[in-house]
Amino acid sequence: MSHKNKKILIIGSSGLVGGNLLAFSSRYPLLTIPTFHLSIPDTFQKTGLHLDITNPNALREILGTVQPDCVVNLSCMEVVRCENEPDRAHQLQVTGVKDLAVVCKEYNIRLIHLSSDMVYSGEKGSPYTLKDEPDPVSVYGRTKLAGERALQEVLDNFVIVRSALVLGKGRFRIGGFLDWMIKRIARQEKLPLFSDQLRTPIIVDDLIALIFALAESSFTGTLLAGGAEGLSRVEMGEKLFTAMGSSKKLINPISMDSIISSVPLQRDLRLDNSKIKEVVGREGFTDIDDYFLRGVKSVFDGFPRQI
Numbered sequence: 001m002s003h004k005n006k007k008i009l010i011i012g013s014s015g016l017v018g019g020n021l022l023a024f025s026s027r028y029p030l031l032t033i034p035t036f037h038l039s040i041p042d043t044f045q046k047t048g049l050h051l052d053i054t055n056p057n058a059l060r061e062i063l064g065t066v067q068p069d070c071v072v073n074l075s076c077m078e079v080v081r082c083e084n085e086p087d088r089a090h091q092l093q094v095t096g097v098k099d100l101a102v103v104c105k106e107y108n109i110r111l112i113h114l115s116s117d118m119v120y121s122g123e124k125g126s127p128y129t130l131k132d133e134p135d136p137v138s139v140y141g142r143t144k145l146a147g148e149r150a151l152q153e154v155l156d157n158f159v160i161v162r163s164a165l166v167l168g169k170g171r172f173r174i175g176g177f178l179d180w181m182i183k184r185i186a187r188q189e190k191l192p193l194f195s196d197q198l199r200t201p202i203i204v205d206d207l208i209a210l211i212f213a214l215a216e217s218s219f220t221g222t223l224l225a226g227g228a229e230g231l232s233r234v235e236m237g238e239k240l241f242t243a244m245g246s247s248k249k250l251i252n253p254i255s256m257d258s259i260i261s262s263v264p265l266q267r268d269l270r271l272d273n274s275k276i277k278e279v280v281g282r283e284g285f286t287d288i289d290d291y292f293l294r295g296v297k298s299v300f301d302g303f304p305r306q307i
Contacts, residue, residue: 001222002066003221005031005068006028006029006030006031006069006215007031007033007066007067007068007069007070008031008032008033008068008069008070008071008072008212009033009035009062009063009066009068009070009071009072010022010032010035010039010074010075011035011051011053011071011072011073011075011100012035012037012073012075012076013034013035013036013048013074013173014036014037014038014041014172014173015074015076015160015206016119016146016168016170016171016175016200016204017074017114017163017166017168017203017204018034018074018205019170019171019172019206020168020169020208021046021072021074021211022034022204023171023245024205024208027272028212028217030212030216030230032047032263033046033047033068034047034048034049034278035048035049035050035051035062035065036049036050036051037050037051037052037053037075038046038065042054045065046094049066051061051072052095053092053096053099053100054091054095054096054099054253055076056099056102059099059100059103060103060106061111063103063104063105063107064103064113065257066210067107069108069109069110069215070109070110070111070112070215071100071104071109071110071111072112072114072211072215073094073100073111073112073113073114073144073253074099074114075093075096076092076114076116076140076144077089077092077093077140078094079118079138079248079263080138080141080262080263081141082138082139083138083139083262083263084145084262085154086139086143087141089139090143092099092140092143093140093143093144093146093147093151093178094143094146094150096147097113097147097151097162098146098147098150098151098153098154100151100286101151101154101158102154104135104155104157105155105156108157109157109159110157110158110164110215110293111150111151111155111157111159112159112161112211112214112215113147113148113158113159113160113161114157114161114163114211115145115147115148115160115161115162115163116140116141116143116162116163116224116226117162117163117165117199117200117221117269117271118136118138118140118144118266118269119134119136119145119148119162119165120134120135120136120141120151120196120266120269121133121135121136121137121142121266122266122267122268122269123135123266123267123302124267124268125139125268126195126270127165127200127226127230127270127271127272128224128269128271128272129224129225129272129275130222130223130272130275130299137266138263138264138266148222150161151226155283156220157219157220158220159212159217159221159222159223160221160222160223161176161211161214161222161223161225161276162222162223162224162225163202163225163226164199164200164201164202164206164224164225164226164227164269164270164271165200165201165202165269166201166202166203166204166207167201167202167203167204167288167291168203168204168205169237169295171203173178174195177201177233177236178240181236181237181240184194184250185232185240185244185250188226188250190252191237191250191251192251192254193203193233193234193236193237193251193252193253193254194232194233194234194253194255194256195233195234195240195252195253195254196232196255196256196267197232197233197256197265197266197267197268197269197271198230198231198232198267198270198276199226199230199231199269199270199271200226200227200228200230200231200270200271200273201226201227201229201231201236201288202225202226202227202285203227203286203291205286205291206285206286207225207229209227209280209282210276210280213281214268214279214280217279217280219279223272223275223276223279224271224272224275225271225273225276226271226272227248227273227275227285227286227288227305228273228284228287229286231288232268234253236250236288236303237251238251239288239289239292240292242289242292243285243289243292244292251261258279273285297300
């Protein structure tokens, strides 16, 4: 019998986190079953499943058939799209999450739900802890928080992971902050980067490791998943150029007040990661400089799009 006897169903496999979770799954003694909302990549034609989280009948059918030990919900809408389509954002990130929790309870399935640092306003001025009351300012943040609360009303065996900005390579499509920077650098285009917005970016490898650890853990509750450093977008860009051994002349520092944004901007979304390190037994997370140095050789060869 295979040692991969615990089954994990992934909802939202085509995104940045989902694609990397599939790419790294062979490192862990778990059987990973991916689901995709739209098209299934060629690599997963035989193992991938179609699933729309907003369809409760489909949720019940797939979870009842697969009978996973754990579901990892990575589904979400883009931040800007949430502002433009608030009803759809609510349907996906609140109603869909509640329906998923109901089915998980029905089949006694553990649920790991990926939320966001954007459930906070960014006005505190120091790293957020679990003692801080969420106060979102965007449709994205409000619906992510409402989804958390809907889940908690229904389910006992869950973990909500409020993730910081994720740095990593897109696996199925270009997406995320790192891919955006690489694309502009390859075209020798200026990078307009905020100098006055702080995040605690987490490397995607670390976030994946946390998710797999929590899948096998008995912990229930909410956790904050941020990296080790509080950085501005400018500082993240500077680290990438340093790893490349290149001039930083393409970086164009801008302030949040200098632009008109369709989404409310948050100034300081740093997260205190002490609790999640305690829960999973980790002393720290990957250093961004080291991550960029390891990956920089393949930057202009193109990040992998297929697993």
